Amino acid sequence: MHSCSPDPYDKDVTSMKAKQELKRCATELQAVGLEIHSTAQTIINASTNNKTGIVASALREFVESFGFYIDFKQRDQKLIIPTLCIKEGKEEKWRNFIAWEQLGLTGISYKFNSYAYFLKRLVCSVQDIQMLKSKNIIVADEDFGISAQKLLALFQIITAGAENMDNRYSAMCTQLNAVKQHGVPVTGWWTMKWHHSQRLLELLGPRIRYTIKILFRLLFSKYIRDTWMLLKVGAATFLLHYYSDHLHIENHYAPAGH
Known part of the structure; x- marks a missing residue:
């Protein structure tokens, strides 16, 4: 199932020790003038290949409308992220895929853990979750009680225990970390102040x-x-x-x- 999920980076990656490469969350990126958009992904069609039909059919529930390719158009200052559908049981499946990657088997990439590390920093507060949901980057099934708070907790702990990832997003993260403020500075300043105050309330609220x-x-x-x-x-x-x-x-x- 892991090998059948689409990987646009394929062999153009090398493994590395897991670390947090992205230094800015979604709100911070938007505050410096970056545009964040979602992109439609092709759903696996189980009927197109009889040999992989069974595997693809089982995988459909997890990879539904999702791809691993994140595109940063530096000239246009646009970050395009694939839509991630969160449904009941997805956390367990995602953890299983990350655990499988940590075995270090030949030909197995670290796509799930690398993407999880990217999302872990992209969403540092409920405000980030709500923003990405409004842009259809995150689509959560609220019928199963998947609230913004639960999604935030999921993204913060999903990489726990994972020691390895790959460099598929390294260059892009370096570029995103270096993006300079453009547009209206005052608007970005107020956005950051509001974001930091909301995040502080989220941290202190339970206490x-x-x-x-x-x-x-x-x-x-x-x-x-x-x-x-x-x-x-x-x-x-x-x-x-x-x-x-x-x-x-x-x-x-x-x-x-x-």
């Missing part, structure tokens, strides 16, 4: 919620041990607020000299 949960648990376990105590605290808070307002009104409208 803030966890801290609030612990504080409430401590409050209820130590100071508010039953329903009556909760009612007493609520009533005391209300009365304190009521009398403070009443006292403020009396002092405000009191006659001069009193």
Whole structure:
């Protein structure tokens, strides 16, 4: 199945130690003026070849509308990425293909792991996921509960344990990392500030919620041990607020000299 998936790079690649070559996410690339587009891919037709028909039919579920060729048109400042369809069970299949590649067998390329490393940096936040979904670069089946948060987690951990990849995207990543700002600088600056703030909220959000949960648990376990105590605290808070307002009104409208 791995060998039957289309590989436009074929033999023009060499293996290397796995590392993160891309240094910018989708939002950062767009902020410097780069255009990101999706490209249609040809679905494998199982009926065209009787010898490979069974394999191609089984592979159709995974490689559906997907190709490994990423095209960066440097002159036009356009990045064209194939559409990736995410369906139930795809994570397991993708992990299996990456594990198969790590065996280092002759004639087996590292196309799945190399592409996974590219996506890992291309999407660093939910904002990146939403942007790529809006451009039909990522198509997720929400009927199976594949949310943007789950997709982000998938792309961040899918390469865990993989030690080898190939250099199919090395030259392109170097070019993307070196793209200079063009267009309206202010727009790019505000986009980056908004992106970084959103990413910070995504990172701190779970910790803030966890801290609030612990504080409430401590409050209820130590100071508010039953329903009556909760009612007493609520009533005391209300009365304190009521009398403070009443006292403020009396002092405000009191006659001069009193």
